[in-house]
Amino acid sequence: MSVVVGIPILKDARRFHFEKGRRWSVFEHAILEALVKRNYTIDQLHIESALPRRVIVEILIRLMRSGWVEIRNRQSSIEFQSTPIGAVTATLLELPPVTEPSKRFIGFAIELVSGCIFYSRDLTIIKDGDWERVTSGRPSIQITAPQPDRYGALNIRRLSEVLLDDDEELIRVDLNEWKPAKRLALVTVVGKKIEGLGSEISEELQKSVTDAAIKAIGKRGHTQGLSLPVSRGTIFRSSEYETRPIQFRADDIIMSGPDHSALLNEAARVSKHRIVIHSTFVDYEKAVAVLDTLKPALNRNTHLDILWGQSFEKDGLNKTRQAATKLHELIVRDGLEDRVRVHLDSTRSHSKILFFDRGEPDNFNVIVGSCNWLSTSFESVEASIRLRSNRILSDICFELAELAKPQDGQITDFCAEFIRLGRSLGRKEEASSNATAKIILGHEHGHYVLRARDEAQKSILMLSHRLGGAAKPNLIPLAVAARSRNLSPEVYFGRFNDDVDAQLANDGIFEFREAGVIIRAIQKPRVHAKVLCWDDRELLITSNNWLSADTSTGTPHRELGILISSTSAARHFRDRFEAQTKYA
Known part of the structure; x- marks a missing residue:
């Protein structure tokens, strides 16, 4: 028996x-490097590389078309050598x-079930109003999703x-x-076969479609108006990132306010191409001070993008x-708009990110954690992690593109640039690793409390x-761990929320x-850090306030954390925290 299933989608088109x-x-790179060192004939390249002559000839033709290799005639042979620009390119x-x-x-x-993307031409698409006409007389069921954010x-x-x-590299x-x-x-x-979607679909979508078909079959043909609702949270899973290999060092954990301030000085000293700052809040005077710090980089024509996240209004x-608007006006007045761009739309994110190159266009560091770079006095105990491995940097680039996407759904030049950079970094070979890292988005945080x-x-x-x-x-799972395995989970916080009665909160804490x-x-010292770690190995540094933020609602990009898994990451952090706060 076959069943027609209607899947809710958003249909779009862009140029x-x-x-x-x-x-x-x-192989092409290796041959160019060889020709930089000395001249070769085709036979010599064939013997030393063990590649077929036909492949050698094709490689040489491509390298010559690019202007990197040229022919040199000898009396008894034809040799190939690199050109001056080829010698530079080979490095x-x-x-x-x-x-x-x-x-x-x-x-x-x-x-809108799990967020999969398809070419429109590969789907059979109808308007909602045509459903009854198209499915008349056939077992059918619609999957219904919560009202989507169209962008x-x-x-x-x-x-x-x-x-x-x-x-292909996206330009705009x-x-x-x-x-x-x-x-x-x-x-x-x-049966269990889904026709009309292709083979590469998510497990969530596959399960929802087959569950819907089973429900329709159970109605024995009485399927008019039948639907299967899915939860809003399933679409968030398309945003989730993979676990990446990284090289982790103990000094990649940054905690003190002055150490965070020093990172801005480091970016000013080494960056020649690109700096991006995402800060939840912007304080005008402190943001101007950051611009002054970064002036050495800006004077080298380094491009700076400033993104911010606060979207709610108070009073x-x-x-x-x-x-942010005042800062933008200052930049225009000072003639810096060709190098500094203040994004005037909120990202609606609580994330905190500092991204900068280290003097080369494909060598980057990123700092992710709790520091509001454009509103802090650099006096609090923070928690951030430095990342430098290509695959996790690629993921950060895609996340920055996602954060910068305006509410009207346009893909801006900044988004296109970081899509391009993310794809480039994702293709690079990874150096040796001793740990793993994974981006943790807002809706995923609760899962890691349960893991702990x-x-x-x-x-x-x-x-x-x-x-x-x-x-x-988030406290209940810790209490369960305390009772079931005789642990003493430790929880530290800096202050109560403004809307919390301190006495009532203390009564609840007593429980x-x-x-x-x-x-x-x-x-x-004032604690602004947001961290969850357990045993010696698992360390999650984040922007998420574990004891005040509800990550089950909103968008997945509301919060940003990094889970580091290493033999000693959590132990290193715990030792540093105890030294910073004098709580042993």
């Missing part, structure tokens, strides 16, 4: 501009691709993976004047928006700047203290 061209292989980590500009109009669809559903990383070929996307349209994609389910005013509850054998440590009404769901959870407020 994409590319640079298209095949990338160089390691690069990767040979730059030879590309041509291209553009095309691409129609695509985003399914938030578009995941930039997934879009680039599906729509861009390996030999034309502005779109129309909204994505809500539609239904029709698929047919026969009818959004002070961060006002400060289930996995911890020796210790659990949680740090939160604030304690508020959302504390209980968890009785269960074996150590909970302390630290006012000196």
